[in-house]
Amino acid sequence: MSSDFSIGLSGVLAARQAILTVGQNIANASTPGYARREVQFTGNSWDIAAAQGGEGGVRVDGTIRVKDMFLTARLHNYSADLASRETTQRYLSEIEALLQEPGENGIAAAIEGFFNQWQALARRPEDATERALLLEMAQNLCERLSELRSSLSEMRVGIQQELAGAVTDVNTRTAELARVNQLILQAGGGSGSSLALQDRRDRILAELADLVGATNMDPAGATARVAINGSMLVDGTTQLDLLPPSNPDETVTVSAGSGSGPVYPTGGKIAALLDLSRALIPQYISRIDEMAAALVKSVNILHSQGISGEGRFTDLTSAWAAEDVNGDGDPSNDPLASAGLPFVPQAGILRVNVTDDSTGLTVTHEIEIRPGTQTLADIAAAFDAIDNITASVSGGKLRIVSQAGYSFDFCADQGTDVLAALGLNAFFQGSDASDMALAERLVGHPERIAAGRSTDSGDGSNAAAIADLRYAAAVGGATLPELWRSFVADVGVASAAANSAVETLGSMVNLLQDQEQGMSGVSLDEEAAKLMQYQQMYSACARYLSTISRLTDLLVQYL
Amino acid sequence: MRVTEEMRTGNLLRNITSHSERLSRLYEKLATQQEVTRPSDNPVATSSIMRLDAHLKALGETTKAIDAAQGFLDAASDTLERASDALARARTLAVQAANGTLSASDRSAIAAEVNQILESLVQCANEMHEDRYLFSGTKTDTPPIAVTRDSDGLIQGFSYQGSDGALAFPLGRSRQIEVSVNGQAAFLDSDVLEAVKSFRDHLLNDEGLTEEETAAALRDDLSRLTVAQQDLLHTAGEVGSRVTHLDMIGEQTDRAITRATDALSDFRDADAAQIAFELQREETILQALLNAAGRIMNVSLMDYLE
Numbered sequence: 051m052s053s054d055f056s057i058g059l060s061g062v063l064a065a066r067q068a069i070l071t072v073g074q075n076i077a078n079a080s081t082p083g084y085a086r087r088e089v090q091f092t093g094n095s096w097d098i099a100a101a102q103g104g105e106g107g108v109r110v111d112g113t114i115r116v117k118d119m120f121l122t123a124r125l126h127n128y129s130a131d132l133a134s135r136e137t138t139q140r141y142l143s144e145i146e147a148l149l150q151e152p153g154e155n156g157i158a159a160a161i162e163g164f165f166n167q168w169q170a171l172a173r174r175p176e177d178a179t180e181r182a183l184l185l186e187m188a189q190n191l192c193e194r195l196s197e198l199r200s201s202l203s204e205m206r207v208g209i210q211q212e213l214a215g216a217v218t219d220v221n222t223r224t225a226e227l228a229r230v231n232q233l234i235l236q237a238g239g240g241s242g243s244s245l246a247l248q249d250r251r252d253r254i255l256a257e258l259a260d261l262v263g264a265t266n267m268d269p270a271g272a273t274a275r276v277a278i279n280g281s282m283l284v285d286g287t288t289q290l291d292l293l294p295p296s297n298p299d300e301t302v303t304v305s306a307g308s309g310s311g312p313v314y315p316t317g318g319k320i321a322a323l324l325d326l327s328r329a330l331i332p333q334y335i336s337r338i339d340e341m342a343a344a345l346v347k348s349v350n351i352l353h354s355q356g357i358s359g360e361g362r363f364t365d366l367t368s369a370w371a372a373e374d375v376n377g378d379g380d381p382s383n384d385p386l387a388s389a390g391l392p393f394v395p396q397a398g399i400l401r402v403n404v405t406d407d408s409t410g411l412t413v414t415h416e417i418e419i420r421p422g423t424q425t426l427a428d429i430a431a432a433f434d435a436i437d438n439i440t441a442s443v444s445g446g447k448l449r450i451v452s453q454a455g456y457s458f459d460f461c462a463d464q465g466t467d468v469l470a471a472l473g474l475n476a477f478f479q480g481s482d483a484s485d486m487a488l489a490e491r492l493v494g495h496p497e498r499i500a501a502g503r504s505t506d507s508g509d510g511s512n513a514a515a516i517a518d519l520r521y522a523a524a525v526g527g528a529t530l531p532e533l534w535r536s537f538v539a540d541v542g543v544a545s546a547a548a549n550s551a552v553e554t555l556g557s558m559v560n561l562l563q564d565q566e567q568g569m570s571g572v573s574l575d576e577e578a579a580k581l582m583q584y585q586q587m588y589s590a591c592a593r594y595l596s597t598i599s600r601l602t603d604l605l606v607q608y609l
Numbered sequence: 610m611r612v613t614e615e616m617r618t619g620n621l622l623r624n625i626t627s628h629s630e631r632l633s634r635l636y637e638k639l640a641t642q643q644e645v646t647r648p649s650d651n652p653v654a655t656s657s658i659m660r661l662d663a664h665l666k667a668l669g670e671t672t673k674a675i676d677a678a679q680g681f682l683d684a685a686s687d688t689l690e691r692a693s694d695a696l697a698r699a700r701t702l703a704v705q706a707a708n709g710t711l712s713a714s715d716r717s718a719i720a721a722e723v724n725q726i727l728e729s730l731v732q733c734a735n736e737m738h739e740d741r742y743l744f745s746g747t748k749t750d751t752p753p754i755a756v757t758r759d760s761d762g763l764i765q766g767f768s769y770q771g772s773d774g775a776l777a778f779p780l781g782r783s784r785q786i787e788v789s790v791n792g793q794a795a796f797l798d799s800d801v802l803e804a805v806k807s808f809r810d811h812l813l814n815d816e817g818l819t820e821e822e823t824a825a826a827l828r829d830d831l832s833r834l835t836v837a838q839q840d841l842l843h844t845a846g847e848v849g850s851r852v853t854h855l856d857m858i859g860e861q862t863d864r865a866i867t868r869a870t871d872a873l874s875d876f877r878d879a880d881a882a883q884i885a886f887e888l889q890r891e892e893t894i895l896q897a898l899l900n901a902a903g904r905i906m907n908v909s910l911m912d913y914l915e
Contacts, residue, residue, distance in 0.1 A: 079614055146647045152658040152877070162663045166670045172779045173677050176741070176749060506772050508741060508749030508789075514779035520667075521782055531663050539656040542648025549649060560623065564616055571613030578910040 053096065053106045054598045060107030061591030064091055067110050068584040075572045083253035085117040085570035087245065115245050117570050119269040122252060125562040126259035126266070130317030132555040133260040137322035138330075139548035141205065145334070146545050148201050151538045157198065158538070160191045161345075161520070161531055168517035171501050172510035175359070181496035185488060188477070192486050195342050199483040202335050206298045209327045214294040216320050217302060220261050220283075221291050224276065227254045228289035231273040235287070239272040248272070258283075262292070262302075263317025278304075281313040298327045334541070339482035341533045344524040346478040346486055347393055347470060349516055353477035354469035355460050356500025356512030362405055362457035363450070369473030369489055371446030372426045381446035382430070386421040389446075391471045392481035395421045398466030404438050404458045413437070419466045429468070448472055461503045475500060477516075621902045628895045635888045644879045654876045661873040667781050668866050674778045674786070675859045681776075681788040682852050684738035689790070689845040692733040692801070696838045699726045699805050703831040706812060707824070713814075720812035727764055727805045731756055734796045744792030745771030753792030754802070763809075767802050769793040786855060790848060799840035804833040 068089045078084040089110055096106030150156045167187045171180045230251050237244035251274055258264040258276060264283060267275040276284040281304050283290055291305040292313075301312050301324055315321040373390030374381040387394045400419050405412040417432040426443050433441030433448075438456040442449050452458050460469055470476060473489070477499070480486035492498050502509030524530045637646065648655040702719050705711070711719070734744055734754040741749035753771035756764045769792055776789035796802050808830040810816075814823055 143647070143649070146649060149648065151648060152645060152655050152662065156659075158659045158663060159666075162666045166666060169670050169674070169779050169781065173674055502747070504747065504772075504774065506747035506749070506774060507751075508745075508776050509747040509772075509774065510779070511777075514777075514785065517779055517781070518783050520663075531660075535656050535659045538648050538659065539652045542650075542652030542655050545647075545649035546652055560620075563619070564610075567613050567616045567619070568611045571611070571615045573611055573613040575910040576611065578914055582914065 054602075055595065056105045057096075057107035058591050058595035058598060060094070060105075060109065062588060062595065064089070064108045064110050065584045065588035065591060069581065069588070071113055072577050072581050072584065076574065076577050079572040079574060079577075081249075083249050083256065084572070085115040085249060085252070086572045087113045088116055089113055113245065115248055115570075117248075117252070118566070119266075121562065121566055121569065122255070123266055123269045125559065125566055126256060127317070128555055128559045128562060129256070130259040130263035130265075132552065132559050133319050134263065134317050134322040135548055135551045135555055137319045138326065139545070139552050141209070141322075141326050142541065142545040142548050144205065145202070145541055148198060149538055149541060156538075157191075157194050158531065158534055160187075160194045161534060163187050164191045165517050165520040168513050171499070172513035172517055175501035175510040175513060176507045178496060181359070181499050181501075184499060185492065185496050188488050191345075192478070192480075192488060195338060195483040195486060199335055199338050199342075202331055202338075203484075206327050206331050209323050209331075210295070210298055213302070213320065213323045213327070216261055216323065217292050217294040220258065220264075220320070223254050223258055223261070224284045224289045224292075227251065227258070227274060227276065227284045228287050230254065231284070232287045234272050244272070259318060261318050262315050262320040264315075278313050278315050295324070295327075299332075301328065330544070334537070335483075337533075337537050339484070340525055341530060341537070342483035342486045343392075343481055344533070345530055346480060347467075348519050348522065348524060348530075349478055350470035350473070350476045351467045352512060352516050352519065353500050354475045355464055355503065356475070357459050357461060357502055357505055357509075358475070358500045359497040359507075361505050362403075362459045363475070364452045364457050366450050366458075366474055368448040369476050369479055369491065372472075373446065382427040382443040383425045386419075386424055386426065386429070386468070386471070389426065392473075393467075393471055395419060395468035395471035396466045397421060398464075398468075400460075400466050400468055401462035401464060402433070402436060402439075402458055402460060403462055404436060404452070404456055406438075407455050407457055414462050419468045421468070426472075429472075448474070450474075617905060621898070621905070624898055625895070625902070628891060628898060632888070632891045632895065635884055635891060638879045639881075639884050639888065642879050642881070643877055645877055658873060658876050661869050661876070665866065665869050665873065668862055668869065671780050671862050672859070672866070674780050675855055675862065678778045678786045678788045678855055679852065679859075681738055681741075681743070681778075682848055682855065684736070685743045685788075685790050686845060686848045686852065688733050688736040688743060689795070689841060689848060692730055692796075693838065693841050693845060695726045695729050695733070696801060696805070696834065696841055699723055699808060700831065700834045700838060703808055703827065703834050706808075706827045707831045716812045716814070720809050723805060723809040723812060724763065727802065727809060730796070730802055730805060731764065731767075734792055734802070741776075742771065742792075744790055744795060746789050746791060747774040747776050748772040749776065754796060764806060767797060767806075769797055780858065786858070787851070790844060795841070795844045799844065800833055800837045801841055804830065804837045808834060 068091075071087050071089045075086050078086075090112055092109045092111050094105055094107050094109050151158060153159070164184075164187045167180070167184045171177075171184050174180050230247055234244045234247045234251065237247065255264075255266050255274055255276070262278055264276045264278050267277050267282075273286055274284060275282065275286070278292075283292065283304065293303045293305055295301055295303075301314055302320065303312050315324065370392060372381045372384060372386070375384045375388050375390055381389065384390075397420050398418075400417040402415045402417065403412050404415060415436045417429070417436075419429075426446065426448060430441040430443045430448055433439060433450055438453045439458055440451050440453070450458065460475070473479065475491075476489045477492065478486060479489045499513075501513040503511050520531055521529060525533055528536065638644065645651050645654050645658060702723060706716065706719060731754055735752040736743050742751065742753055745751050745753040748771050751770050751772075753769055755768050755770050757766040757768075759765050771792045773791070773793075775787045775791065777785040777787045779785045808827070811818070811823060811826040811830055818826060
């Protein structure tokens, strides 16, 4: 008899609880990470035939989160990839903007302008304006290359800072995840009382995937176990800190515990930042350096063999000093091949012309260059042995001085590039894009540009030869302008690849997000329908109760 | 599949964003009139644009070199023509003198004119173009012909001070065009100056030759002048052929510039009609999307609950 009331009551109570759940869902329709809740009803056992048939009615088993953790894990994989590609894309488009190509202000135009000016100078070597313009063009080219290189270096520093920030974000989240794990365990694992905590857990997991590509190793469990590329960060309530790299060439490390040491994230923002800082940007920098070094070397080799507008040399000092590599305090006794010169000179014959200014008679002397064994002092001694010139070494620099009434030059065919290696009559100084500059001797002295190979005022043959360097193979069979073009094209290809990867991964992530939303998201229409359903259930149960009540009244009346 | 509010708004936003993005990209193209504004737009085209750009700049430099060479050669050609005219006058006078009917005073009058011709020929040889000596080779700052004069100021001897090396303008890619004419060959080896000087000296007859010897010497001078004039004409002709060659190179360069400009435009310049069409289409789509958004967002079962 009592079961009449209890059935009705259980229905009313269950409907109310279901309506509460609907309210909770509607309230959280826009909450990120919220998975919709569903009330689970079970019918109580009841047998009409048995006198003690149980209480009957409906029982609320609990509220569940509608969530597919395996789908979520898959989504996190893709979104980690997407976050990584997006970061790469962001930096690559910044690099692209630095290049200013294709355009009038790019380095390609600076290279072309530089060589064109050599060609203009070859036409009018006596023209001071053309000479001054050439120095300007050369300085502009040096500046453009070093600006680009330092911008890339600065970008690497910026990436280090962004990495440090991202690592802090990771640590904040892993610490919170460990706490959430503990609270979930305290609340009895995956039971209904920890549903909000599970929402929180899933949100942190999504953030960790985007940050560092961390994955949940235990998608089916109540607590999350998070690892980066196999290295555990959070296991139950244990959490290990991630440390930012100590320098731009290093990767991140896990602080302590088992599996400590360097880790190599495969996804997320941090993986992209590490890749940019450790591989891509250094590679770009080295390509710019390689190009700058080839430019410096090839121009210097030709320039060192020319004669400046001032005439033949009477006093010439090498621009770069040999270094004391063997550490005995004397830079002049290291073999040329290992004396810290910008490049190792070739073995061969160096030819020196010594001219008697009064008769105009020129004698060509030969010095054999063996960079493996010869030291700077040996070279100086060989110069010194030549009639009418003297040579000395001071501070690692070679100085050649002719006797009064004599002068010297290096216009004879050279079988070695030792002049450029020592920086005798060089046009550029430096050995890569960072320190490349106009040779100090030439700054403010356009007349010292060696446009010709004779003292004739109209001889622009050397300038013409340097102008043609743009057509000569510089590195790996490519000319200097080709090196730059292929660099720009490679940056373009990398950037375009990142763009299309972002697009592809983006639509993949969208698809999975839709699937997840389809399962776990709140549909207001659905909730509205349920609201009506539970409302009707409530009224029906209430009506049932009042019917039972009237029946009981009737019985009492007739008694 | 369940469709939730999040999905609806999310998808809508995504679509609107992607179309707005495309629209702004089209606006950029329209504003710059360029198909490629950054390397990632089209890496291959970027590379081609840069190559063609460099090619065009180098061709521009070649054009400048051709113009400069043209100026130099034109000046040389003019000067040689003037020298040739002067020489022709000297030869006319030599024909008169060789007739042998001239008095001593007639001869000295002619001698004075011939001396003028000699001076003007030396002037021609030392002619400059844009502050550079035309016939000195690479020694552009040194007058090619130095003269020695006697006490009366009459020219007695000539020497070449210029360079044997020819002045050449680079045209790029190791090609060059010689613009100078060697003064030694044009004025000394050709006997131009010496023949005129010998003619003048025989007219003045400082050596005290007999009338017959003088007549013979003058006849000899006439034939020397004839040969010298031919030589000078030959030199002028050689300069002329260089100018023709230069014209040809100039035409080739102009054609190359046209071709490269066309190719560059193909790679770089945006097709205005195509952009206008695409712009129209994207705008229509975006409008339709926004329209649909307004409708979809308004439909909800909640509206029908009592």
